[in-house]
Amino acid sequence: MEQIVDKDTYMIEAHGLTKTFKTYKKGKGLRGTIKTLFKREVVEIPAVKSVSFGIKRGEIIGYIGANGAGKSTTIKMMTGILTPSDGYVKVDGRIPYQMRQENAKHIGVVFGQKTQLWWDLPVGETFAILKEIYQVPDVFYASQMQYFDEIFELSEFMNQTVRTLSLGQRMRADLAASMLHNPKVLFLDEPTIGLDVMVKERIRKAIKDMNAKYGTTIVLTTHDMSDIEELCHRIIIIDKGELLYDGGIDKIRRDFGFERKIIFDLRYDDENEILEQLKGLGSLIEGSDANTLSYDLANNQLTVQFNRNHISISSIMNVILQRFNVLDFSVQDMDIEAIVKKF
Ligand SMILES: Nc1ncnc2c1ncn2[C@@H]1O[C@H](COP(=O)(O)OP(=O)(O)O)[C@@H](O)[C@H]1O
Ligand SMILES: [Mg+2]
Numbered sequence: 001m002e003q004i005v006d007k008d009t010y011m012i013e014a015h016g017l018t019k020t021f022k023t024y025k026k027g028k029g030l031r032g033t034i035k036t037l038f039k040r041e042v043v044e045i046p047a048v049k050s051v052s053f054g055i056k057r058g059e060i061i062g063y064i065g066a067n068g069a070g071k072s073t074t075i076k077m078m079t080g081i082l083t084p085s086d087g088y089v090k091v092d093g094r095i096p097y098q099m100r101q102e103n104a105k106h107i108g109v110v111f112g113q114k115t116q117l118w119w120d121l122p123v124g125e126t127f128a129i130l131k132e133i134y135q136v137p138d139v140f141y142a143s144q145m146q147y148f149d150e151i152f153e154l155s156e157f158m159n160q161t162v163r164t165l166s167l168g169q170r171m172r173a174d175l176a177a178s179m180l181h182n183p184k185v186l187f188l189d190e191p192t193i194g195l196d197v198m199v200k201e202r203i204r205k206a207i208k209d210m211n212a213k214y215g216t217t218i219v220l221t222t223h224d225m226s227d228i229e230e231l232c233h234r235i236i237i238i239d240k241g242e243l244l245y246d247g248g249i250d251k252i253r254r255d256f257g258f259e260r261k262i263i264f265d266l267r268y269d270d271e272n273e274i275l276e277q278l279k280g281l282g283s284l285i286e287g288s289d290a291n292t293l294s295y296d297l298a299n300n301q302l303t304v305q306f307n308r309n310h311i312s313i314s315s316i317m318n319v320i321l322q323r324f325n326v327l328d329f330s331v332q333d334m335d336i337e338a339i340v341k342k343f
Contacts, residue, residue, distance in 0.1 A: 005058040011217040012055040016087030021045040047073040049241040058215040062232035066337045070241040071221040075189050108178030112190035117162045124158040134181035148176040168199040185217045225333045258309045264302040267325040284319045287311045
């Protein structure tokens with residue numbers, strides 16, 4: 001994967017970017033509600049705490065963190081939806097929340113959790129309207145629509161209203177809409193959430209294509225490690241609003257990327273007996289030590305986490321299948337929550 005990064009131009013610059021939400025604590029019951037009419041207790045939620053970073057033209061950045069870490073809030077400030085409480089961010093030389101309209105012409109946004117499209121309009125009409133709003137030239141519009149149809153198979157549902165689309169169709173339409181006017185910067189907030197592998201693949205391909213063809217700068221938040229591994233050279237990790245890591249994916253891959261876990265559904269009556277047996281697990285599996293293997297047992301589920309650089313899946317399967325009554329199992333990638341925890 002080649003990313004053509006313009007080393008001299010910062011497309012996005014965040015300096016001490018901060019957002020604190022103020023909400024009012026609501027008292028319990030009617031008495032509490034009446035009380036809060038007179039004296040409201042302010043609760044401050046520090047969602048983003050003095051975050052600074054620079055993103056160069058043509059970079060694809062993975063902006064990752066656990067749920068509630070502050071990713072969407074950061075994206076909302078970069079797209080002009082929210083104004084920071086402190087610090088600032090510049091996108092393509094503009095302060096987004098001060099020039100929201102102008103900024104919107106140069107960026108594309110997808111929030112995976114919520115469509116940006118008009119709920120009651122057919123998909124086709126939606127694109128016709130966006131063409132007018134963004135003043136997309138006829139020829140470019142035609143070539144974009146042809147490309148989107150190839151990659152997202154839009155014609156399948158062009159005449160349907162947005163509200164009738166499946167999640168996968170809706171996300172394909174949302175992505176196409178965000179890319180239609182060939183924005184310089186794309187903000188994709190969980191664009192693959194809840195989608196099947198095939199749709200995820202199409203979305204990743206579209207992201208790569210845009211970046212390769214036009215040098216589009218892309219900020220991507222995701223819970224899917226495969227999205228990150230396939231698309232990003234660099235990631236920024238935030239945790240509880242604070243920047244935890246900013247750097248290459250290689251270090252993450254080296255330290256955590258080879259982590260896998262297998263989840264076994266076990267049948268047993270006596271948990272203590274199983275725990276006792278598990279104590280000897282390490283000595284039976286080649287290449288295992290405290291760093292390369294760990295396990296967890298709860299509610300008849302045994303989770304074995306291991307580093308596949310050191311331990312083969314088959315050696316684990318052999319040992320577990322021989323010793324325990326296994327009803328089912330699944331192999332999973334290391335998830336982002338676990339990586340953040342390890343930091
Ligand atoms: N409009 C809001 N009002 C109050 N609190 C908010 C609002 N939006 C987000 N938060 C809080 O800010 C924190 C960060 O949220 P968010 O940016 O959505 O996290 P993420 O996208 O990483 O899951 C969370 O604690 C969330 O509850
Ligand atoms: Mg979010």
